[in-house]
Amino acid sequence: MSTEDVLKDASTLASYNVLLQVMFRALTFLLNAFTLRFVSKELIGVVNVRLTLLYSTLVFLSREAFRKACLSGGSGTNHSWRQVINLLWLTLPLGALWAVLLVYVWLWLLEVPDARSVPFYSPAVVLFALGGVQELLAEPLWVLAQAHMFVRLKVISESLAMIAKCSVTVVLVVFARDWGLYIFAAAHCVYTGFLVLCYVTYFVRFLGSKEASEERFPLQSLRELLPSKTEGEPLVDWTLARLTWSFFKQSFLKQILTEGERYVMTFLNVLSFGDQGVYDIVNNLGSMVARFVFLPIEESFYIFFAKVIERGKDVQSQKQDEVAIAAEVLTFLLKLVLVIGLIITVFGYGYSHLALDIYGGSLLSSGTGPSLLRCYSGYVLLLAVNGVTECFVFAAMSQKQVDKYNVVMLGLSVSFLLLSYVLTWRAGGVGFILANCLNMGLRIVHSVAFIRRYFGPSPWRPLRGLLPSPLLVLALLVSAVVTALSEFAFCCARGWFFRLLHVSVGGVCLCFVLLTVYVTETRLVQFVQTQLLPRYGKKRH
Structure with a gap:
């Protein structure tokens, strides 16, 4: 597969993932708004913080390292899929142990x-x-699907699973409210069960079919999906196993950074269960764009960079035409997430109070809710830049560099936990966001330094993507001032007419900013149009 084909598939995958995450966040958004009116904020806090943390910790530590290692460097061609599948099945006993x-x-x-x-x-x-x-039963199937760019399988399976979860939750909340946490536990098991069922159903139909033969799929039967040993070969590829161990050490630290505030809330009891519920709802609202736009881009283009860049080699030892494409893609990705992050930061300040008031009423819009969401709007900008820079860095690092970065991650993890504890006692939930901002900034500095060294001997400078045009900066500053004045004048205790005026002012400012982007960032607009807009009719999976 050529570099251009890999880029096209990665771009299409990113587009589908964005649509998937939009649907997920929209359904979760509506589900939370619905359940807020039927259950207590203490129950929401336990489910969304403590139980969700249990699940995310288990699956992340069990599979993340395997995913990164088995999708690195085109494992479908450089490694035996039999050995890769054997390695992936280790996620199941590891998950049971966790x-x-x-x-x-x-x-x-x-x-x-x-x-x-x-x-x-x-x-x-x-x-x-x-x-x-x-x-975790579906993990080998998930990696196979990702490696071969089965872009629709993930969308359909996760969509059906999410719809099933939401349906079960709504029915039980309405008709079996006394079940308490059983409601959310049952819905969670339905979600994971649907995921496994969808992947198994797809591969039962696909393996051995004419379609699989035409595409030279490496497996021919369901039996090949089970762990087994090929005569004359080791049970697993020990190079991949060592890389997995390196990523495992890193994933443990990354999980602490990703879910750090939930660990602090869970283990140090700095907030009550009710306050945890309010913080988590605001946190979910603030991270909506980060999750349904930035995360899919990061996941999809990690695969692109991992396939195009040879891990551990310097820029002069790579194929120069492929490095040129990778540098150009990295430039546009940095520019794209920077623009989106700046827009969210500017408009998030003026519309946080209104958004919370509409979503959850005085339960969310009173107290620290608006301040939390305003701070999170600024944090989203750092999330955006860090996601893309680390996406490239993790694809280009050698195993030795990954091991060294684990030490950096350890220092960041310790500092984050200390900062979270101290700042939360002083500033409440806002302290969590401030600690996240400081640590995310340090991670960006490390990634930027790596990218600068990596491309130093070459003519490419992808970090220029972090420099917005002066006209765009001016448009954002004007919009920030106008929307802040609009909030002061019209929002939010003077009735719906004035709220609509406030929204109208924001709409005009947003159109002004987008028009400025269209005029000043023409190459970025062209990249989005040609690479990130999905071509649904041209993909078969």
Whole structure:
């Protein structure tokens, strides 16, 4: 597959993932708005912080390192798929081990919520852990699908699973409210079960078909998806196994950074369960764009960079035409996420209070809610830049460099936890966001330094993508001032007419900013039009 084909597939995958995440966040947005009117904020806090943390910790530590290693460097051509699949099946016993350990911690070492306000905590912990282990059954199929760019499979499977989860939650919240945490545990198990079912169903149909033969798919039957040994070959590829171990050490630290505030809330009890619920809802609102735009781009273009760039080699030892394409893509990605992040920061300040008031009423818009969302709007900008820079860095690093970066991540993890604890005692939930900003800034500095060294001997300067045009900066500054004045004049206690005026002012300012982007960033607009807009009718999977 040529570099251009890899880029096209990665771009299409990113586009589908963006659409998928938009749907996910929209459904979650509506589901949270619905459940807020039926269950207590304490129950929301336990589900969205503690139980979700249990699940995310289990699956992330069980599979993230395997995914990164097995998708690096075109594993479908450089490694035996038999050995890759054998390695991937290790995620299941590893997940079971993590499940036992985490269930013990969650049930016996952490504070147990009051059974009157949060009923059925213990069985819910077990069910969330079992749901995570259940999802790992599909891990070899997921890696196969990603490596071969089956772009529609992920969209369809996760869409059906999310719809099923939301349906179960709504029905049980309305008709079985007394079930407490059983509602969310049952919905979670339905979600993971649907994921596994969809992947298994697809590969049952696909393997051995004429379509698989035409595309020279490396596997021919379901039996080949099970672990087995080929005569004359090791059980697993030990190069990939060592790389997986390096990524595993890194993933443990990255998980602390990614979910750091939830670990602090869970283990140090700096906020009550009710306050945790409010913070998590605001956090989800603030991170919507980061999750449904930036994360899919990062995941998809990591695959692109991993296939185009040979890991561990300097820029002069690479194929120069492929490095040129990678540098150009990195430039445009940095420019794209920077522009989106700046727009979110500017408009997030003037519309945080209105957004929370519409979404959750005075429960969210009173107190620290608006301040939390305003701070998070600025944090999104750092999330955007860090996601793309680390996307390239992790694809280009050698195993030795990955091991060295683990030490950096350890220092960042320790500093983040300390900062979170100190700043939260002083500033409440805002302290979490400030600690995240400081650590994200340090990660960006490290990644930028790596990219500058990497491209130093070459004529390419992808970091120029971090420099917005002066006219765009001016348009954003004007919009920031106008929307802030509009909020002061019209929002939010003077009725719906004045709220609509405030929204109209923001709409005009946003159109002004987008027009400025279209005029001043013509090459970026062309990149988005040609690479990131999906071509649905031209993809078969």
